[in-house]
Each structure stands twice: as C-alpha cells, then as structure tokens.
Amino acid sequence: MAKDTCPVQSTLQYLSDRIASGVLTDPKVRRICESIRMLVEEISLGEAGDSHMAAIDDLMAEFENRTPDDTATKTLDHLKHILSDRREEFVSHIETRNCPSHDCGVIAPSPCQMACPAGIDVPTYLALIAEGKDDQAIAVIREDNPLPWVCGLVCTRPCEMMCVRGRIDTPISIKFLKAFAAERALSDRRYTNPEPAPPNGKRICVVGAGPGGLSCAYYLALMGYKVEVIESLPFAGGMLMVGIPRYRLPREVIDREVAMIEDLGVTFSFNTRFGSDVTYEDMKTKGTDAFFLAIGAHKAWDLGIKGETDFPRVIDAITFLKNVAIGDRHAPGKHVVVIGGGNVAIDAARTSLRLGAEKVTIAYRRSREQMPADIEEVEQAEEEGIAFAFLTIPTEITGNDGRITGLACIKAELIAKKGTDRLAPVPILGKEFTIQADAVISAIGQYVDDSGMTAFNAVNWTRRGTIEVNHASMETSMPGVFAAGDAVSGPATVIEAIGGGKRAAEAIHRQLTGMPQPRMPKIPVRRRKVPMIEMTAAEKMRLSRPVMPMLNVDRRRTTFQQVELGYDEAAVRKEARRCLRCDVCRRCGKCVEVCRDKMGIDALHLGYLDFDHPVKTDFRMTAENCITCGACAANCENNAMTLEEKDGRRMLKLCGTILNEQEIQTCDACGARLPSAQYMAFISDKTADLTQKAEQRLLCNDCQRRLSAKNHVPTRPVNPT
Amino acid sequence: MSQYYLFQDSKKCIGCHACEIQCKTNKDLPEGPKPCQIIQVGPKFINNLPKMSFIFMPCFHCENPWCVSACPTGAMQQRASDGIVFVQKDLCVGCKTCVSACPWGAPQWNPDTGKVEKCDYCKDRVDQGLEPACVTTCTTGCLKFGKVEEMTQIRRQRHAESVASLENSSF
Amino acid sequence: MFKRGNRVEVFQASTDEAWEPYMNDFIGVHGVVTDPDTSINDPDDLIEVSLQGKGTHRLPQDCLRILSDTR
Incomplete structure (x- = not known):
C-alpha cells in the first residue's frame, strides 16, 4: 500500500469490497466484518468516540477464533496488519477528527x-x-x-x-x-478559563515564563497538575515582554492573559534564576515529577569586530530591548547604528527612535530583497524615518576616550557562491566609508544561554546550541525532562513556542499516566463545526x-x-464573514467538474479551488447560467454545496454564499415543489426534437405517473358502453 | 420500443405491491424511489358497484426516450442490442433532468446515492436468461415478460377474453 | 535563500541531525515558507515551512528547494 493513502479510508474500501463481493460466506465472519466496517466508517467521518478502537480490538479477537476458510484468514491477516502498522493514524483520526491526507474528505x-x-x-x-x-x-x-x-x-x-x-x-x-x-x-x-480537572497531586516545574512555558503551564494546570514556574525576569512573558517592544504589544495584554493562567493556580517565582536561586535538587526534594525547559534564546552573538568591547555604548539589541522593557528608558545615543537585517534589528531601531535618538540607521550586509525582517516591519520603520544602509559590512567601531565617533564600514557586492545560487556579500576593496555614530547596537542573532542548565546533565544539546528533543513528545534525552520554544528551535516564533508548550504538556501527561508517546507531532484537532x-x-x-x-x-x-x-x-x-469556510469545502473541485464537464453548463467559476494554478473566481457569475439542477450539491461529499428551498425560492449555496436563487414552480395537481422555469427550459431544449414545445400542465413525478396510469391503460374502470 | 414487453393483466392484479417490494429489494433501494409502481385507479361507482383497478407502471422503454435526450451526461442510455433504457450509475451526477423530462414519471430519485434509479427490466437478470424481479414474485401471475413477438399472441388472446367478458364485469 | 511565501518542495531527506524519522513522510510534499530565518539569513538555520496536509514544521534548509512557479 502506498504510504500516502489514509489507512482508515483504505480499510473502509477494503472491507466494503470484501462484503459487497460476497466472498465472506461464513455468516459470523461477515457479521464481524460488517461491524468493523461500521466502526471504521464512523472513524472516517469524525464520529468515533474513545471506545471505538477497543471495540474493533474485541471484534478482531472474535475474528481470530473463527477462520473457517482461506478468504476469512486472508481478510483477518490484512486487517491485523493494517491495524497494528497504522494504528496511530486510526487513533489520530478519532482524537483529532482530522484526516491530513484528505482521503477522508468529510474531516479534511x-x-x-x-x-x-x-x-x-x-x-x-x-x-x-x-x-x-x-x-x-x-x-x-x-x-x-x-x-x-x-x-x-x-x-x-x-x-x-x-x-x-x-x-x-x-x-x-x-x-x-x-x-x-x-x-x-x-x-x-x-x-x-475552562473548569480544570481536580488536582492529581503531581508537580511540574516549568523553567521560563515565556510563551512556551506559559502555554505548557496552562494546559498542565487544566489537567490537574500543580505547576510552578521559575522565571529570572521580574515578570512573566519572556521575549513577549523583553523582546517585543511595547508599541507592538502593550504590557497590559500580556499581564491580563498571564493573570488568567495564574487564576488556574499556576504559581510564579520571579527574579529567580534556575541553577543558582533555585536548583534541580531543590525541586526534586519538593517532589517535582517532571521538568519543562522553556528558557528561550536570550544570548546575543558578538559582532567580532574591532572596538566592540572598547565602548560602553556598544550594546546588543536583546540586552537593549530588555533594559528598555525593565524600565531603563534612555536613548542609546543621538546617532544610533543598528547592525543586522532581521526583526530584532528593526525593533531596536524603532525603539531607539522613540527614546529620542535623532538619527537611526540600520546597516545590513545584503540588499533589501534579502532582508529577513517582515516586510510590514521594514515599511513601518521607513515611515518613521529610519535610514537603511544596504550592502554594508561593518569593520570597526571607532572613537576615543570611551566615546564612539563612528562605525567604519566597507561596501559589499552580492556574488553567488560556487555551486550554489546563494548570494553572499563580498567586500569591494577600496570602498571603505564611515557612518557617524555615538551608539552601536548589534542585532545579528541570539542563542540559548545554557548556564543554568548544568543540573540537567543527561540532556543532549544540538550542534546549533539548542536542546535536543523528540518533536512528537518534546522530550529530551533525560527522562522526565521536556523542552520547547526558542531553546529547542533557536530564535523562532511565538506561536511555535505556544504549540510546543502545548505538545509538551500533553506528552508530560502521557508519560505520568503511562500512555505511549505518538510517533510524530499530532495534527490539529477540529474543535467544532459551526453553521x-x-x-x-x-x-x-x-x-x-x-x-x-x-x-x-x-x-x-x-x-x-x-x-x-x-x-x-x-x-x-x-x-x-469573508472566510470561505475551508473546514467544510475541501476544494475537491467536483462541483465545477460536474457542472462544466458533465452537465455542460459551466456555471461555477471557482478558480480558487486549485492550489497550483488558481484562475478567476467570481461567485456572482454562477447565476448567469445555473439552472439550480443541484448536480453539484448532489456530488458534494461534505455538503459544502447545498440546494435549499425557502420562501418559494430554490437557492444554491456554497458554504452559506448564495450562488444562485430561482423561483420554485409547483405541481398543478398536488402542489409539490418542482424545478425552476430555467431548469425546465434546459430540458425542453434538449428534448426539442422529440416533442413540440407545448403548453403542458406542470406535474410532479408522482402525478405524472398517476395520470399516465389513468390515461394509457385500457383496463381502467370505465362505464361499459 | 425495446425488444421486450412487460405485460400486466390488470384484471388479475389484486394490488398486493409484491412486485414493488421485490424490485426494490433486488436493487437494494431505500425509501423513496420506485422503479415500478402499482397505481390504484378508482374506486369508482359503475352501475352502483364500486370498481377499481391496479395499474402496473414500470418504465415503458420508449423507442425515442425523452430521458435519454434530456440527460446531459450520457448516463441515461438505450441499449443498442435490445432497446432497454437504463442509467449508467457512474455517469449520473444527479441533475434529475430525466425525472422532469419523462412524461410517465419513470425515472426515480434515490436520495441516498444522489443518483437516479430506473426500471431496466433487470437487464442483468435478463442477460442470464432470467425474468425481471417483479415478474418472479407476482402472486397472481398477472405480470408476463417476454419478447415483443411472443407477447402479441398473449395480448390478442387477452383482448378477446376481455371483450367477451365486458358485459359482466371489468374484473 | 528562502523568503517568506516561497513555495517549496521537500525533495530529499536532510543529513542534518535535526531530521527526525517522521520527517521522511514529508519527502515529495509541497508547501510554503512561513518563517525563514528572520535574524541573519543563516543557511544553517532551521526554517518554518507549512506543508500541504502535513502541518507546519521547522526543517533544515538542505531538504528544501524552491518551486519555480513561485508567485
């Protein structure tokens, strides 16, 4: 079987074929297979509950004791094989109500x-x-x-x-x-907050109150754990607080959401450095059952240029932003040069400006196109008047008596490195110049500060200086120690840290309750299906x-x-309201295909359905040709396309958007609803060579049959003549 | 007109609907679609006596079927070998144009599959030399299936009988 | 050099230590770069890629190639 087919869907197909083909002649085997098929179908529809796998296992055990012939044995072996090899995917379908391969269309x-x-x-x-x-x-x-x-x-x-x-x-x-x-x-x-589970008596120590630590603490607290968060800063939030400037994220926002987590009974020890103020042994003696390390990446790389250590006004962006966040709100200088091209460089530059720097320049080695910072950030910085010096390689920080006077630079050009298409900045000899400066901020990346982590001696570190984990469980090589966030990924995003913290919380819970860990990170869980x-x-x-x-x-x-x-x-x-509801329409394109290729009507212009080559989409164009026949709706597996009747009108809707509506006609005899006039015209055109278009009574299917029974049969009861 | 003829002697029919049930069972159909249907006509007072008939309504397998012309997808077809009109299910997209096009209401909507069902004289059975499902179960034996040329004889005979008995009763 | 929004393919397994066995399921899958290295464009950094039907993951850059029809 190909690796990419969904085992749930293929098992459903297999069992359906086996049952339909009639090869399962033993009634008991057939009954077992039908029952398993029903359970698997529910799994594929996202309707299965916690006991479905157990029920399938029971049926399999019953099957095991009943193999009257070769066909039954083959069927049993096939099922046994797929249920053990791909079991995790069955479980994932049940738990997440999501099928990532899109084979189970209803829950894609x-x-x-x-x-x-x-x-x-x-x-x-x-x-x-x-x-x-x-x-x-x-x-x-x-x-x-x-x-x-x-x-x-x-x-x-x-x-x-x-x-x-x-x-x-x-x-x-x-x-x-x-x-x-x-x-x-x-x-x-x-x-x-949701209602947390009753306390289970287990203690977890979370090191670091950044987004990863907060997320892990929240989900653990909801599961009934006693969570203690150790934080070296005087407040919670980690990089949210000291990395992201206030003009992007007000402090109150962090405070209010942290307060919600505190409300669940999570305790925080601020100004407490793990490894010195509180130790691994301290926590162990307290009875901590598991550790979660979310220490972030707070150490800045050095520039490695001359003069870097000679002046007090050379500072790294991370320290600078942290100092500002803690309350040292002084401009780093009048003429500030920020070295780097990432988001942190932009943050440091914009913060300097707000603190009163007269001129702020960002010096970056490559050109604007290669700048790694988000485009919106760059644009906003430009609007505020930040200057950019591209293709600029700093060589030395110059000055005297401890005061900076300038940043010596050399102009660079971008040259493709041998064997790659990657452009590297190469200095152009003789093109030296100096940017006037009295403060220099370096923003060329951060790494993980491992100084407080010595007690976790069995934790493996990667060559990138990050904590090595298994990403499915976020567990380190040291049993009972988990990690996530920047400490694992290197400087990354808030939402990744939150996702990692959540995964770790679940993995900790699994470990402490003796459940096996998943093989790969869990796919997202569909929470609801709202109208x-x-x-x-x-x-x-x-x-x-x-x-x-x-x-x-x-x-x-x-x-x-x-x-x-x-x-x-x-x-x-x-x-x-603009959302297309892709949780319901999975963009299989069957509706378009049916309307265009089968019906020959081509009323649906939904070019966006194609990921690789989207063409024009216009929901309004459907009404021009559509006859509300409903073939598209009849072929929509997910009921994203629907044909509804309301107030005498028939509406074709795609995820709620009315693509077309036409007046419903009714049966002259019984009043039953009939297709629209446009639909009848479509048929008349098709059958024009058989009958003259004549004024006919509009009759429903039933009445038509009834009428022809009366008219066309010679033995109906009649008055004898 | 197909080569076959499905004839109902409505005088013998007692309206037990067994043919409908057998048909639906054979085609494994849910509630709703009735490829063949017994339609009750009457009762009506004739000479102060209530009379009624049960008329068997399958598909007539027209020579120039409206449904085949109306079908945009080519799912509704007429078999060249014997003229049986049938739906090829994998081509049907459920637009129901055949349902609206048929003057006799023969094509039926199956809400479970989103496709059309239709009397095809049980062509799979016919091809094996068997009779359509409805015929096999008719309790009074009023349904007869055969080639058109065989049927003319039966019809002639029946017509003669019916003329002879008209004065007494239409039953 | 990967930019945010690049359409990419996981075209081979990486030899990097960050490559975990489950990532073998990703080979041949297409996706979009959602978070390149936003500090210094380091070719050695792991970058965030959202893969069709597989979710969002951080992968070593040597397993990725940019698809030519990148919009």
Missing part, C-alpha cells in the same frame, strides 16, 4: 488550521466572531492557544499565508480578528480586507503607543 482540515503551529481551529472561531460570539471564539482558540490576545497582535500568521481567500483577493485578517475578540471578551468579563453564515454572492465578493488604521507618524516617533490601532467592530464582523 482547513489549510489555515493545518498551517498554524498551534493548530487553532480558525474557520470555527472566525464564524463565531462574525456572529458576535467573541467569548465562544476565545474559548475555541484557547483550546489550542492560551494567549489569543498576544497572538492577535504579534503572530507571524502562517495561517494567512495559506489562506484560500488569498487566491481570490487577499487573505482573511485572521491575526487581528483574534485580538479584537480577546479584547472584547475581556472587556465584557466573558473571557473565562454557515448566509450571504449573497455579491456581498461575499465585495467584502475586502480592511486597511489597518495606524497611529500618526509624529506620535509613532515619540511614544510607545500601539502603532496598529485595530479595526472597529463593524470592520471585524465583516472581515470574519
């Missing part, structure tokens, strides 16, 4: 949910937000991410990269809608992603007020 996940490193059920919460159910939306998000407000402001949003709506116009503004819902729910006092929102095709097409209102530039250059001001409520609700 949406691309945005699959893209999310924390696996949030995006279409569900968007639909809830569209209807103003912000608190329910937050509850759905928090099943996978305990920090929706934080992520709503700073997430790198892989979901939006995969958003199918982006193939029509622009992706849904998934990120910000989350922030709006969180803010509104908190403001309404409807942002609540579609009805709207016209014109509205669906006309809605467009709102422009983010921004704080005016003067204030952006002088204060730490939030730069992105957020959408107003009306814009949020509308934007959420």
Whole structure:
C-alpha cells in the first residue's frame, strides 16, 4: 500500500469490497466484518468516540477464533496488519477528527488550521466572531492557544499565508480578528478559563515564563497538575515582554492573559534564576515529577569586530530591548547604528527612535530583497524615518576616550557562491566609508544561554546550541525532562513556542499516566463545526480586507503607543464573514467538474479551488447560467454545496454564499415543489426534437405517473358502453 | 420500443405491491424511489358497484426516450442490442433532468446515492436468461415478460377474453 | 535563500541531525515558507515551512528547494 493513502479510508474500501463481493460466506465472519466496517466508517467521518478502537480490538479477537476458510484468514491477516502498522493514524483520526491526507474528505482540515503551529481551529472561531460570539471564539482558540490576545497582535500568521481567500483577493485578517475578540471578551468579563480537572497531586516545574512555558503551564494546570514556574525576569512573558517592544504589544495584554493562567493556580517565582536561586535538587526534594525547559534564546552573538568591547555604548539589541522593557528608558545615543537585517534589528531601531535618538540607521550586509525582517516591519520603520544602509559590512567601531565617533564600514557586492545560487556579500576593496555614530547596537542573532542548565546533565544539546528533543513528545534525552520554544528551535516564533508548550504538556501527561508517546507531532484537532453564515454572492465578493488604521507618524516617533490601532467592530464582523469556510469545502473541485464537464453548463467559476494554478473566481457569475439542477450539491461529499428551498425560492449555496436563487414552480395537481422555469427550459431544449414545445400542465413525478396510469391503460374502470 | 414487453393483466392484479417490494429489494433501494409502481385507479361507482383497478407502471422503454435526450451526461442510455433504457450509475451526477423530462414519471430519485434509479427490466437478470424481479414474485401471475413477438399472441388472446367478458364485469 | 511565501518542495531527506524519522513522510510534499530565518539569513538555520496536509514544521534548509512557479 502506498504510504500516502489514509489507512482508515483504505480499510473502509477494503472491507466494503470484501462484503459487497460476497466472498465472506461464513455468516459470523461477515457479521464481524460488517461491524468493523461500521466502526471504521464512523472513524472516517469524525464520529468515533474513545471506545471505538477497543471495540474493533474485541471484534478482531472474535475474528481470530473463527477462520473457517482461506478468504476469512486472508481478510483477518490484512486487517491485523493494517491495524497494528497504522494504528496511530486510526487513533489520530478519532482524537483529532482530522484526516491530513484528505482521503477522508468529510474531516479534511482547513489549510489555515493545518498551517498554524498551534493548530487553532480558525474557520470555527472566525464564524463565531462574525456572529458576535467573541467569548465562544476565545474559548475555541484557547483550546489550542492560551494567549489569543498576544497572538492577535504579534503572530507571524502562517495561517494567512495559506489562506484560500488569498487566491481570490487577499487573505482573511485572521491575526487581528483574534485580538479584537480577546479584547472584547475581556472587556465584557466573558473571557473565562475552562473548569480544570481536580488536582492529581503531581508537580511540574516549568523553567521560563515565556510563551512556551506559559502555554505548557496552562494546559498542565487544566489537567490537574500543580505547576510552578521559575522565571529570572521580574515578570512573566519572556521575549513577549523583553523582546517585543511595547508599541507592538502593550504590557497590559500580556499581564491580563498571564493573570488568567495564574487564576488556574499556576504559581510564579520571579527574579529567580534556575541553577543558582533555585536548583534541580531543590525541586526534586519538593517532589517535582517532571521538568519543562522553556528558557528561550536570550544570548546575543558578538559582532567580532574591532572596538566592540572598547565602548560602553556598544550594546546588543536583546540586552537593549530588555533594559528598555525593565524600565531603563534612555536613548542609546543621538546617532544610533543598528547592525543586522532581521526583526530584532528593526525593533531596536524603532525603539531607539522613540527614546529620542535623532538619527537611526540600520546597516545590513545584503540588499533589501534579502532582508529577513517582515516586510510590514521594514515599511513601518521607513515611515518613521529610519535610514537603511544596504550592502554594508561593518569593520570597526571607532572613537576615543570611551566615546564612539563612528562605525567604519566597507561596501559589499552580492556574488553567488560556487555551486550554489546563494548570494553572499563580498567586500569591494577600496570602498571603505564611515557612518557617524555615538551608539552601536548589534542585532545579528541570539542563542540559548545554557548556564543554568548544568543540573540537567543527561540532556543532549544540538550542534546549533539548542536542546535536543523528540518533536512528537518534546522530550529530551533525560527522562522526565521536556523542552520547547526558542531553546529547542533557536530564535523562532511565538506561536511555535505556544504549540510546543502545548505538545509538551500533553506528552508530560502521557508519560505520568503511562500512555505511549505518538510517533510524530499530532495534527490539529477540529474543535467544532459551526453553521454557515448566509450571504449573497455579491456581498461575499465585495467584502475586502480592511486597511489597518495606524497611529500618526509624529506620535509613532515619540511614544510607545500601539502603532496598529485595530479595526472597529463593524470592520471585524465583516472581515470574519469573508472566510470561505475551508473546514467544510475541501476544494475537491467536483462541483465545477460536474457542472462544466458533465452537465455542460459551466456555471461555477471557482478558480480558487486549485492550489497550483488558481484562475478567476467570481461567485456572482454562477447565476448567469445555473439552472439550480443541484448536480453539484448532489456530488458534494461534505455538503459544502447545498440546494435549499425557502420562501418559494430554490437557492444554491456554497458554504452559506448564495450562488444562485430561482423561483420554485409547483405541481398543478398536488402542489409539490418542482424545478425552476430555467431548469425546465434546459430540458425542453434538449428534448426539442422529440416533442413540440407545448403548453403542458406542470406535474410532479408522482402525478405524472398517476395520470399516465389513468390515461394509457385500457383496463381502467370505465362505464361499459 | 425495446425488444421486450412487460405485460400486466390488470384484471388479475389484486394490488398486493409484491412486485414493488421485490424490485426494490433486488436493487437494494431505500425509501423513496420506485422503479415500478402499482397505481390504484378508482374506486369508482359503475352501475352502483364500486370498481377499481391496479395499474402496473414500470418504465415503458420508449423507442425515442425523452430521458435519454434530456440527460446531459450520457448516463441515461438505450441499449443498442435490445432497446432497454437504463442509467449508467457512474455517469449520473444527479441533475434529475430525466425525472422532469419523462412524461410517465419513470425515472426515480434515490436520495441516498444522489443518483437516479430506473426500471431496466433487470437487464442483468435478463442477460442470464432470467425474468425481471417483479415478474418472479407476482402472486397472481398477472405480470408476463417476454419478447415483443411472443407477447402479441398473449395480448390478442387477452383482448378477446376481455371483450367477451365486458358485459359482466371489468374484473 | 528562502523568503517568506516561497513555495517549496521537500525533495530529499536532510543529513542534518535535526531530521527526525517522521520527517521522511514529508519527502515529495509541497508547501510554503512561513518563517525563514528572520535574524541573519543563516543557511544553517532551521526554517518554518507549512506543508500541504502535513502541518507546519521547522526543517533544515538542505531538504528544501524552491518551486519555480513561485508567485
């Protein structure tokens, strides 16, 4: 069997074929196979419960004792083989109600949910937000991410990269809608924690109160664990607090969401360094059952140029941003040069500007196209007046008496390295120049500070200086010690840390309850399936992603007020309505195929269904040719395309969007609903050479049969003549 | 017109619907579609006596079938060898145009499969030399299936009988 | 050099220590770069890729190649 076919779906096919072909002649074997088939079908539909696998095992045991012939034995062997080899995928179907291979079409996940490193059920919460159910939306998000407000402001949003709506116009503004819902729910006092499980008496020590640690602590606390978080900083949030500047993420946002986690009984020890203020032995004697290391990557790489250690005003961006976050709000200098091209460099530059630096320049070795920072960040920095020096390699920090006067640089050109197409900056001899500066900030990357980790002597470290884990369980090589976040991945994203923390919480729970760990990271879990929102095709097409209102530039250059001001409520609700509901429509394209190739009508213009070569999509064009025959709906496995009748009209809807509506005709005899006039015209055209188009009574199928029975049969009861 | 003829002697029919049930069982159909159907006509008072008939309505397998012309996908077909009109299921997309096109209401909608069902004289059985399912189960033996040329004889005979008995009763 | 939004293919297993056995399931799968190395464009860094039907993972760069029809 090919590796990529879903074992659940192939087992369902196999059993169906076996049963239908009649080769299972023994009645008991047939009954067992039919029962297993029914259970497997429920698994493939996402309807299975916890006891389905056990029930299948029982049936298999029964089967084992009954092999009357070769066919039965073969069937048994086949089932045994697939149920042991691919068992995990059966279990995953049951637990996640998702089929990543898309073979079980009904439960294929949406691309945005699959893209999310924390696996949030995006279409569900968007639909809830569209209807103003912000608190329910937050509850759905928090099943996978305990920090929706934080992520709503700073997430790198892989979901939006995969958003199918982006193939029509622009992706849904998934990120910000989350922030709006969180803010509104908190403001309404409807942002609540789920009921945690009763305490199970087990203690977990989480090292680091960043997004990874917070996420792990939250899910462990919900499962009844006593969680103690050790944090060297005076507050929770980790890089959220000391890495991300306040103009992107206000402190209150972090505080409020951390408070929710504290409410679950998670305790925090701030200003406490693991390894010195509190030790592994301390925690062990306290009875800690497992450790979770989420220490982040807080150490900056050195520039390695002359003068780097000679001046107090040479600082690394991580330390600088941390100092500012802690309260040392002084401009690093009047003329600041930031070295680097990533997001941290931009953050340091924009922060310097806000603290009163007169001129801030970002020096980067390559050109603008190669800059690794997010494009929005770069644009916002430019708007604020940050200068950029591209193709600039710093060579020496110059100055005297401990005061910097400039940064000596050399111009570079990009040359492809031998054997690769990767462009490397190469200095151009003779093109030296100096950028005037009195402060230099380096932002060329961070690594993990392992100084407090000596007690975890059995933990393996990678050659990248990160903690080695098995990504399915986030467990290190030291039993009972788990890790996630930047400490594992190197500097990465908030949402990855949150996803990792959640996975680790589950793995810790599995280990402490004696359950086996999964082979690969779990795929996202479908949380709900909420009803579609009805709207016209014109509205669906006309809605467009709102422009983010921004704080005016003067204030952006002088204060730490939030730069992105957020959408107003009306814009949020509308934007959420723009979602195509890819959790229901899995873009198989059968509807288009049936309408165009089979019916020859070609009313559906849904070019976005194709990932590789999307062509034009226009929901409004369906009404031009559609005859509401319903063939597309009849062939839609997921009921994404539906034909509904309401108020005398027949509507063709795709995930709630009304593609077409036509008036229903009724049977002249019994009043039953009949197809539309357009549909009847389609048939008349086709049968024109058989009958003249004549004024006929409109009759339903039943009445037609009844009438012809009366008319065409000679032995009907008649008055004898 | 197909080479076959499915003839009902409605005088013998008692309206037991066994043919319908056998048909649906043979085709494994859910509630709803009835490829053949017994339609009750009457009762009606004739000479102060209530009279009624049960008329067997299968598909007539027209010579120029509306359903075949109407079908956009080519699923509804007429078998060249013997004129049986049938649905090739894998081509049917469920547009129901055949249902609306047929003047006799023969094609039937199967809501479970989203496709059309239709009397095909049980062509798989016919090809094996068997009779259609409905015929095999008819309790009074009023259904007769055969080639058209054989049927003309039966019909002639029946017609004569019916003319002879008309004065007494239509039963 | 990978940029955010590049369409990529996992075309081979990586020899990097970060390659775990389950990643063999990803070979041949297409996806989109969702988070390249955002600090220094280090070819040695693991980058975040969202793979069709497989979720989002951090992978070594030597197992990825950019698909030519990148939009």
